[in-house]
Amino acid sequence: MPSARQAAVQHYDEMRLAGGLARAHYQPLEQWLASMPPERVEEKRREADLLFHRVGITFAVYGDQAGAERLIPFDTIPRIIPMNEWEMLARGLRQRVDALNRFLHDIYHEQKILRAGVIPAEQVLTNEAYQVSMIGLELPNHVYSHIAGIDLIRHEDGSYYVLEDNLRTPSGVSYMLENRKMMMRLFPELFARQPVQPVEHYPGLLLRTLRDAAPRQLREPTVVVLTPGQYNSAYFEHAFLAQQMGVELVEGADLLVKDGYVYMRTTGGRQRVDVIYRRVDDPYLDPLAFRPDSLLGVPGLLSVVRAGNVALANAMGTGVADDKSTYPYVPDMIRFYLGEEPILANVPTWQCKRPDDLELVLDRLPELVVKEVQGSGGYGMLIGPTATKAEIAAFRQRLQADPANYIAQPTLSLSTCPTFVEQGIAPRHIDLRPFVLSGDEVRLVPGGLTRVALKEGSLVVNSSQGGGTKDTWIVDAEAAPDEPSESSPNPLSDASKSQSQEQG
Amino acid sequence: MLSRVADRIFWMSRQMERAENMARILGVTSNLVLFGNHEAQGQNLLAPLTITGTAEAFAAQHDKLTLPALIDFLAFDQSNPSSIWSCLRDARENAHAVRWQITSEMWETLNATWIELRGFGRRTMTARRRSDAARGELSLADSVGAEATRFFDWVKDRSHLFRGVTYGTIVRGEAFNFSRLGTHLERADNTARILDVKYHILLPRVEDVGGALDYYQWAALLRSVSAFETYRLIYRDQIFPIKVAELLILEQRMPRSLAACAAQVNASLERIVGQNDAAAKRLSGELFVRLTHADIEEIFQSGLHEYLTDCLDDINELGSRMQRAYLGTV
Numbered sequence: 001m002p003s004a005r006q007a008a009v010q011h012y013d014e015m016r017l018a019g020g021l022a023r024a025h026y027q028p029l030e031q032w033l034a035s036m037p038p039e040r041v042e043e044k045r046r047e048a049d050l051l052f053h054r055v056g057i058t059f060a061v062y063g064d065q066a067g068a069e070r071l072i073p074f075d076t077i078p079r080i081i082p083m084n085e086w087e088m089l090a091r092g093l094r095q096r097v098d099a100l101n102r103f104l105h106d107i108y109h110e111q112k113i114l115r116a117g118v119i120p121a122e123q124v125l126t127n128e129a130y131q132v133s134m135i136g137l138e139l140p141n142h143v144y145s146h147i148a149g150i151d152l153i154r155h156e157d158g159s160y161y162v163l164e165d166n167l168r169t170p171s172g173v174s175y176m177l178e179n180r181k182m183m184m185r186l187f188p189e190l191f192a193r194q195p196v197q198p199v200e201h202y203p204g205l206l207l208r209t210l211r212d213a214a215p216r217q218l219r220e221p222t223v224v225v226l227t228p229g230q231y232n233s234a235y236f237e238h239a240f241l242a243q244q245m246g247v248e249l250v251e252g253a254d255l256l257v258k259d260g261y262v263y264m265r266t267t268g269g270r271q272r273v274d275v276i277y278r279r280v281d282d283p284y285l286d287p288l289a290f291r292p293d294s295l296l297g298v299p300g301l302l303s304v305v306r307a308g309n310v311a312l313a314n315a316m317g318t319g320v321a322d323d324k325s326t327y328p329y330v331p332d333m334i335r336f337y338l339g340e341e342p343i344l345a346n347v348p349t350w351q352c353k354r355p356d357d358l359e360l361v362l363d364r365l366p367e368l369v370v371k372e373v374q375g376s377g378g379y380g381m382l383i384g385p386t387a388t389k390a391e392i393a394a395f396r397q398r399l400q401a402d403p404a405n406y407i408a409q410p411t412l413s414l415s416t417c418p419t420f421v422e423q424g425i426a427p428r429h430i431d432l433r434p435f436v437l438s439g440d441e442v443r444l445v446p447g448g449l450t451r452v453a454l455k456e457g458s459l460v461v462n463s464s465q466g467g468g469t470k471d472t473w474i475v476d477a478e479a480a481p482d483e484p485s486e487s488s489p490n491p492l493s494d495a496s497k498s499q500s501q502e503q504g
Numbered sequence: 505m506l507s508r509v510a511d512r513i514f515w516m517s518r519q520m521e522r523a524e525n526m527a528r529i530l531g532v533t534s535n536l537v538l539f540g541n542h543e544a545q546g547q548n549l550l551a552p553l554t555i556t557g558t559a560e561a562f563a564a565q566h567d568k569l570t571l572p573a574l575i576d577f578l579a580f581d582q583s584n585p586s587s588i589w590s591c592l593r594d595a596r597e598n599a600h601a602v603r604w605q606i607t608s609e610m611w612e613t614l615n616a617t618w619i620e621l622r623g624f625g626r627r628t629m630t631a632r633r634r635s636d637a638a639r640g641e642l643s644l645a646d647s648v649g650a651e652a653t654r655f656f657d658w659v660k661d662r663s664h665l666f667r668g669v670t671y672g673t674i675v676r677g678e679a680f681n682f683s684r685l686g687t688h689l690e691r692a693d694n695t696a697r698i699l700d701v702k703y704h705i706l707l708p709r710v711e712d713v714g715g716a717l718d719y720y721q722w723a724a725l726l727r728s729v730s731a732f733e734t735y736r737l738i739y740r741d742q743i744f745p746i747k748v749a750e751l752l753i754l755e756q757r758m759p760r761s762l763a764a765c766a767a768q769v770n771a772s773l774e775r776i777v778g779q780n781d782a783a784a785k786r787l788s789g790e791l792f793v794r795l796t797h798a799d800i801e802e803i804f805q806s807g808l809h810e811y812l813t814d815c816l817d818d819i820n821e822l823g824s825r826m827q828r829a830y831l832g833t834v
Contacts, residue, residue: 254508268779
């Protein structure tokens with residue numbers, strides 16, 4: 001792990017080697033870009049802008065009053081990952097999500113990991129996301145986080161790191177699907193040059209995963225998507241997924257609890273519901289059990305969950321596992337439950353609640369990234385290298401006032417990918433969120449959502465902070481006709497190398 | 505289908521129909537005030553408020569009943585829940601909430617309508633002219649002008665477009681059924697109200713039935729429900745009040761008649777499979793049968809106003825029963 005100071009200067013270029021030559025898996029795209037007259041590239045860009053602008057208008061006029069839906073900017077240059085690299089990532093993702101689900105089952109049952117002292121018990125049991133009501137509850141396949149979004153970044157040496165686990169209600173998968181649809185519409189010829197792995201079957205896999213979660217043995221359990229409503233920022237995604245899966249999109253008021261079951265109110269009377277893919281946060285799910293002022297939930301829902309008559313996906317209480325204070329322990333979880341070494345690395349993390357760590361963090365504040373333990377969406381964080389002295393001083397006070405609320409990490413240099421900007425094509429920092437589905441088996445589509453920080457030099461990719469998205473391609477580079485001579489520049493695991501040799 | 509979704513679709517269609525009917529009433533009223541003495545003008549201006557039951561709400565906001573004030577209140581006033589503006593806003597809002605259960609063409613039609621609506625200059629039709637009228641520079645009738653007529657035609661066009669798009673794109677299922685229910689229940693309600701109020705104005709005494717009175721006023725009434733040409737076609741005669749009533753109440757071939765609307769409502773309800781909907785279906789069937797077999801002479805003998813009031817009560821009750829059977833809380 002290089003020091004933070006270096007990291008702020010260097011970064012890994014996804015497309016090009018140090019000498020400027022395109023990496024093997026980017027060569028077809030580069031040739032295509034080069035073969036296109038600039039005015040044609042510009043024309044395509046305008047066409048893309050126009051198409052998205054049109055969609056954008058449709059979204060923007062949504063609610064004039066509350067929560068107007070914005071369009072997340074889309075970049076037309078895809079982010080490309082070679083197949084062997086993806087296979088390594090996929091193995092790492094399966095391993096990590098498997099361990100996290102085992103951890104969740106454990107802390108709501110025997111608590112072996114706490115008794116073994118691998119993770120401090122108070123850290124877990126006093127966490128506000130820990131759901132006492134989940135204790136002892138048996139879930140099908142012991143799966144708690146049926147849909148997980150794992151944020152990955154790539155450091156300057158090209159190796160991947162897990163930045164964050166999202167185990168509650170991760171969003172963004174609709175953009176992964178829409179981006180692909182848009183790319184195939186705009187540049188069909190590009191897909192002929194390289195075999196790009198499909199992602200379109202995601203909604204089908206999601207439906208199967210949700211059905212796997214059904215508490216009863218049914219041939220066709222009734223699945224619904226529960227949304228906070230049309231003014232929620234992710235409403236588009238909720239409606240999109242419900243439509244793609246062919247299930248009802250319900251709001252809290254559409255559901256009722258009666259005689260130990262959950263029903264939805266339909267024109268044909270009450271209809272029993274078996275699985276709720278809920279996009280409503282834990283505290284709002286049941287006003288009788290949690291926040292009494294919540295209008296988004298279903299009174300009595302918790303009692304039905306407890307009785308095992310309805311399944312929630314994700315289950316309640318998963319937040320304790322994706323908390324930033326739990327994050328540093330995930331590699332140990334993998335070792336503890338699976339007896340394996342983690343395939344995907346964690347970013348080194350200092351926990352400010354520890355006096356030694358706090359001292360070190362305060363000392364090096366201008367080089368570090370400091371985050372709130374419960375924060376998300378890029379809010380409430382300090383990026384030392386880009387912050388002003390005043391901002392650092394202000395943050396230092398907040399940190400000293402409540403150290404346990406913060407963790408710190410070295411400033412990682414996110415990798416860059418060519419991106420269309422005002423001045424032409426320029427490198428911009430990116431990350432990757434693949435989605436892992438856990439049911440009777442673990443299911444992944446090859447790819448994920450690539451987010452891009454559109455501001456020059458910015459490392460914040462969150463859409464709430466001006467980030468955009470790219471289509472993400474997993475390509476079988478070995479299958480490409482013009483195999484370049486230079487070897488893969490990435491220090492990948494031995495496993496992936498042997499994989500390439502087998503195929504080569 | 506989820507009750508909430510069905511409810512939104514029902515009201516979306518109902519509000520669009522309501523906007524169209526309001527535009528029809530106002531369009532005809534704008535024409536009618538060109539004629540008659542001061543008293544007749546006053547009656548004609550009051551009629552739209554009586555028909556929509558908004559006379560009190562109007563009086564709370566306006567001192568004087570003038571055509572520009574009337575149009576302002578019934579077409580553009582955002583605080584009046586049955587103004588054209590409010591109906592188009594609510595129809596779009598309902599469509600937005602269920603845009604994944606209706607076709608994209610339906611949503612886009614209502615969304616575009618809402619966007620275009622905001623391009624119409626409310627002031628060019630009402631506010632400026634109102635001050636002109638106050639100074640006595642223009643007569644009431646002049647003060648509305650072509651812009652308002654263009655606006656009312658536009659509302660009708662948008663409603664026709666929405667209905668056509670719905671009919672031409674939506675899958676034949678519950679969404680279609682509830683959309684049709686909303687349209688025809690609202691239309692039946694509107695036709696009954698127009699006829700009741702206008703008949704009262706045009707023909708206060710029962711003895712006058714059968715006489716050919718003010719031709720222009722009767723023609724205007726027919727035009728307000730797109731029935732002028734139909735009257736000519738079916739009766740091939742001059743306009744007699746009793747025949748107008750027969751056409752608007754009992755004529756199955758006239759798509760805005762009470763009988764035709766009741767037939768559509770009944771057919772839509774029969775396609776819907778529900779629980780606890782026997783009461784709604786029974787009333788719908790009764791209304792349909794009653795209108796199918798009624799005789800206009802008998803209706804007049806027992807009183808047209810009473811007959812229409814009964815119909816309006818039934819339509820209202822039917823709406824409540826449907827709400828309980830399908831759309832409300834189970």
